[in-house]
Amino acid sequence: MVTAAPPPAAxxxxxxxxxxxxxxxxxGWTAHTVRPGETLDGIAQRYxxxxxxxxxxxxxxxxxMIHPGDRISVPRTSGGASSAKAATTKSTVHVVRSGDTLSGIAQRYxxxxxxxxxxxxxxxxxxIHPGDRLVVRGGKSASSSTSKAAARSTAxxxxxxxVRSGDTLSGIAxxxxxxxxxxxxxxxxxxGSLLRVGQRLKVPTTAAHAVSDxxxxxxxxxxxxxxxxxxxxxxxxxSVPSRTETKRIITxxxxxxxxxxxxxxxxxxxxxxxxxxxxxxxxxVGVMQVIPSGGEWASSLVGRKLNLLDARDNITxxxxxxxxxxxxxxxxxxxxxxxxxxxxxxxxxxxxxxxKAYVRSIxxxxxxx
Numbered sequence: 001m002v003t004a005a006p007p008p009a010a011x012x013x014x015x016x017x018x019x020x021x022x023x024x025x026x027x028g029w030t031a032h033t034v035r036p037g038e039t040l041d042g043i044a045q046r047y048x049x050x051x052x053x054x055x056x057x058x059x060x061x062x063x064x065m066i067h068p069g070d071r072i073s074v075p076r077t078s079g080g081a082s083s084a085k086a087a088t089t090k091s092t093v094h095v096v097r098s099g100d101t102l103s104g105i106a107q108r109y110x111x112x113x114x115x116x117x118x119x120x121x122x123x124x125x126x127x128i129h130p131g132d133r134l135v136v137r138g139g140k141s142a143s144s145s146t147s148k149a150a151a152r153s154t155a156x157x158x159x160x161x162x163v164r165s166g167d168t169l170s171g172i173a174x175x176x177x178x179x180x181x182x183x184x185x186x187x188x189x190x191x192g193s194l195l196r197v198g199q200r201l202k203v204p205t206t207a208a209h210a211v212s213d214x215x216x217x218x219x220x221x222x223x224x225x226x227x228x229x230x231x232x233x234x235x236x237x238x239s240v241p242s243r244t245e246t247k248r249i250i251t252x253x254x255x256x257x258x259x260x261x262x263x264x265x266x267x268x269x270x271x272x273x274x275x276x277x278x279x280x281x282x283x284x285v286g287v288m289q290v291i292p293s294g295g296e297w298a299s300s301l302v303g304r305k306l307n308l309l310d311a312r313d314n315i316t317x318x319x320x321x322x323x324x325x326x327x328x329x330x331x332x333x334x335x336x337x338x339x340x341x342x343x344x345x346x347x348x349x350x351x352x353x354x355x356k357a358y359v360r361s362i363x364x365x366x367x368x369x
Contacts (some may be wrong), residue, residue: 002306029057034070035352042219047074069349096132101181109136121353127148144274158202163195170243172201180273203305211279222282227292228283235286236308240276241311246287247274253319257327264319267366270358271318274313287311290320297321 023024032043040060044051054060058072066072094105102122106113119135128134161172173183184190186202193199211232213225219230241249247265254264271289272278281305284291285308290298298317303326306313325343329335339344341355351359 022194027278029073030076032074034066034072039173039221040066043072043074045219049075050310056256067345069345076097092136094134094136096128096134103182104185105134105136106243111136117354122357158204161201163197163199163201165197166196167195168242168244169193169195172203207286211281213281213305224283225281226275228281228285231283231309232277232279235277235279238277238309243274246276246311246315250274250287250315250319253315254322257316257319257323259319259323260366262366262369263332263336263362265369266362267318267322267336268315269365269369270361276314285309286314288321290314290317290321296320297324316319333363 017330022129030331032044032047035156044054047054054072054074057293060066060072092109096105102116103113106116107118116134116136119137169180169183173180182204184193186204188199211225211228212224213219237242248269250264250268251261253263268274268287271284272287274287276286278287278289279285280289282291285295290308292308295306295317296322298308301320303317307318308314308317322339325335325338326332328343329338329346334343334346336359337351337355340358341352346355
C-alpha cells in the first residue's frame with residue numbers, strides 16, 4: 001500500500017496558538033518516533049492524552065505538520081515496564097496454514113490485529129505463506145474451549161452458493177466481496193480445491209474488506225475513513241475483473257510502460273490479492289492500493305485524469321508510480337520501499353522494520369510470478 005502520505009491534517013481551526021498543557025504526564029515522559037501515516041491526534045489517543053498537551057510540551061506551532069522520523073515526547077502510560085512485560089509473558093507460536101489470514105489468526109487467539117502485527121514486525125498488508133511461524137503474545141490457546149466458543153460466536157453468517165460451469169474460488173470471492181481464504185474456511189475446503197458444477201459453497205456475508213478506521217495501529221481521521229467507506233460501497237456494486245483478467249491487465253500495462261511485469265504483479269498481489277474492491281482505512285483503493293494523492297501524481301505522469309475506481313486506471317497508476325520510483329531510486333529494493341513508505345522518507349530515514357518486511361515479501365513474490 002502507498003502509505004507514505006499522512007492522513008489530512010486536522011481542520012485549521014485546531015492548529016492555531018496552542019495553550020499550555022492542562023495537565024502534566026502523571027508517570028513522566030518518554031520518546032516516540034513518528035511513523036508513516038501517523039497523526040498527532042492518533043498519537044495522543046494511543047498515549048491517553050490530548051493534541052493540546054502534546055503540542056504544548058513539544059513546542060509544536062503547527063500540530064498538523066509532523067513527519068516520519070520525528071521524535072516527540074509523549075506521556076509514559078501507567079504501569080510502566082513491569083505491566084508491559086507482564087502483558088507479553090505468555091506467547092504462542094502459530095504455524096501458518098493454507099487459507100490463513102492475519103486477521104483470522106488474531107481472532108482465533110483472541111488478540112488484536114495490531115498486537116499480532118507488532119509482535120511479528122509486519123504491516124496489515126503483509127503477505128503470509130503456509131509454513132511461516134508467527135508469534136502470538138497474550139492470547140489464548142487456539143485449542144482451548146474458550147477460544148473455540150468465541151470463534152463460534154463471532155463466526156460470520158453465510159449464504160449458500162451453487163457452483164456453475166466456469167466458476168473459480170477467486171471469482172466467487174470477488175463477486176461476493178470476500179477472500180478466497182474466508183470462502184474456503186466457511187465451505188470446509190482448501191484454497192486449492194477443484195470445484196464441481198452443482199457443488200454447494202457457504203459464502204461469508206460479512207464483507208472481508210469492510211473498512212475499519214485503523215491500519216497498522218494508526219487511527220485515521222473520520223473524513224479519510226468516510227471517503228474510504230464510500231469508495232468501498234461504490235466498488236461493491238460494480239463489476240470488476242477476475243483475478244485472471246487482472247493479472248493479464250497488470251502484465252500488459254507493465255510492459256507498455258517499461259516496468260518489470262513480475263514486479264508489478266508482485267506489488268498488486270501483495271497489496272490486494274489482485275482485487276479491485278479492496279479499500280484501506282487510509283483510502284488506498286483497488287488492485288494497486290493507491291491513495292488519492294498518489295492518483296494525482298500518477299495522473300500527472302500519464303497526462304490524463306486517472307479514475308482509481310476503474311481497474312485499468314488503478315493498475316496504470318500503480319505501474320507508472322513504480323516506473324517513476326525505479327528511475328529515482330538507487331536500487332530496485334529502494335523503489336519497492338518507496339512504494340510502501342515513500343521514497344523521500346526512505347532516503348531520509350532509511351527503511352523502517354515493516355518496510356523491510358514489505359520489500360522481502362515483494363521480492364519473494366516476484367520469484368514466483
